[in-house]
Amino acid sequence: MKDNEKLKRLKIVAKRHARSTAQPQHVALDFVATKLGVPNWNALTTRAKRDWAPSDAEIAKVEALVEKVSSFKDAEFDHVFGGPEAVTEGEVQGHRYALKTMCGDVYMDGEGWHIHLHENPLVPPQVTIDLPHALTSPMNNPKLLAEATGIAKELMQTIKARRFENWPRRATKPNAEGKVRHPFLKMADSDRWYCLHCNGEITGVQIAKNQWHCPGCGASPINIFDQPFWLHPHEEKPMAVQIPAESEAIEPVVTVIDQRPRLDLNKDQVKHLIRCALFEDATNASERMGASLAEIHVDEDLDVFLSFEDHYWPEEKEPHSAREVAALLGVEIFKDVMWTDPLFAWPGLGTVTQSTAEYTRLMLDAYRQHGVIGDDKDE
Numbered sequence: 001m002k003d004n005e006k007l008k009r010l011k012i013v014a015k016r017h018a019r020s021t022a023q024p025q026h027v028a029l030d031f032v033a034t035k036l037g038v039p040n041w042n043a044l045t046t047r048a049k050r051d052w053a054p055s056d057a058e059i060a061k062v063e064a065l066v067e068k069v070s071s072f073k074d075a076e077f078d079h080v081f082g083g084p085e086a087v088t089e090g091e092v093q094g095h096r097y098a099l100k101t102m103c104g105d106v107y108m109d110g111e112g113w114h115i116h117l118h119e120n121p122l123v124p125p126q127v128t129i130d131l132p133h134a135l136t137s138p139m140n141n142p143k144l145l146a147e148a149t150g151i152a153k154e155l156m157q158t159i160k161a162r163r164f165e166n167w168p169r170r171a172t173k174p175n176a177e178g179k180v181r182h183p184f185l186k187m188a189d190s191d192r193w194y195c196l197h198c199n200g201e202i203t204g205v206q207i208a209k210n211q212w213h214c215p216g217c218g219a220s221p222i223n224i225f226d227q228p229f230w231l232h233p234h235e236e237k238p239m240a241v242q243i244p245a246e247s248e249a250i251e252p253v254v255t256v257i258d259q260r261p262r263l264d265l266n267k268d269q270v271k272h273l274i275r276c277a278l279f280e281d282a283t284n285a286s287e288r289m290g291a292s293l294a295e296i297h298v299d300e301d302l303d304v305f306l307s308f309e310d311h312y313w314p315e316e317k318e319p320h321s322a323r324e325v326a327a328l329l330g331v332e333i334f335k336d337v338m339w340t341d342p343l344f345a346w347p348g349l350g351t352v353t354q355s356t357a358e359y360t361r362l363m364l365d366a367y368r369q370h371g372v373i374g375d376d377k378d379e
């Protein structure tokens with residue numbers, strides 16, 4: 001895509017879509033890509049690096065679509081697209097609940113209990129009980145649980161009915177040959193469909209019955225295509241998906257969860273704490289550069305191996321704060337020095353100032369006076 005502006009425009013559209021539908025940014029980017037006939041955002045940027053670019057008209061079409069979706073936000077569609085205001089309150093056998101929908105899923109919250117219904121009809125209702133309510137929760141009563149899930153399912157029915165209204169009839173009702181139409185991607189009717197996520201091969205009847213979610217991995221309708229074009233024909237073959245037998249009723253799954261934040265200290269957390277302490281130990285711009293360049297390796301026992309870059313962090317300098325942090329975490333620090341080329345010539349310039357901007361100025365001046373500054377900004 002020669003025209004970088006187009007990619008920028010598409011990113012803005014995706015951002016807007018992510019916000020209005022409360023979806024992660026990457027999901028929205030993939031959505032925008034599929035609307036341009038590309039399977040996902042990665043594929044789109046790859047093609048863009050070559051010579052491909054969507055036309056202004058195509059982009060405008062996606063912009064109009066996203067505009068339409070976000071304009072539903074405050075309309076009576078609230079329950080379909082979700083939102084903080086779209087909450088229904090009620091009581092089930094004297095127990096209060098709040099019911100809402102977000103991105104096709106339904107959430108029901110009571111005191112110390114939560115029910116989550118997924119848009120994918122094959123996922124069982126997820127019931128969670130907060131630990132302090134484990135013994136006393138009304139959800140321990142199977143009758144009450146069934147009644148509560150029943151209420152959540154009713155809302156799910158309404159949402160689905162609204163969604164199906166916008167789908168072509170052929171998406172949910174296979175013809176005599178078992179052919180179905182994708183609910184919103186432009187493709188020919190087919191009796192064989194393929195899941196981008198698990199490479200599953202799905203019959204038209206199966207995908208229609210499962211409301212266009214992959215019966216194998218649960219991927220959403222935008223991941224279902226009429227051709228497995230992402231597979232190399234001779235290397236991988238799509239496999240028929242396995243579907244639970246008709247008779248297997250989908251029972252709710254109840255789990256008790258401990259909502260308190262839990263710390264299982266990992267290497268990454270230790271690394272960040274130590275790096276943070278090193279910045280505190282740095283007393284000038286040069287040493288801050290040293291703190292940033294230091295290699296921090298954390299082993300299986302969470303002991304820390306620090307390698308300082310000799311030009312920026314003086315060999316004799318002790319990382320006191322880092323040692324204090326390590327002591328609190330109950331781990332050891334091992335210190336080491338490495339010699340690599342300095343990031344910039346005259347690394348000592350940073351020792352005379354606290355300010356990074358001042359150091360940058362000194363460094364640029366020194367290059368201007370005693371060296372050369374490349375001016376090819378495109379490289």
Ligand SMILES: [Zn+2]
Pocket residue numbers: 195196197198199200214215216217218219
């Ligand atoms: Zn799948």
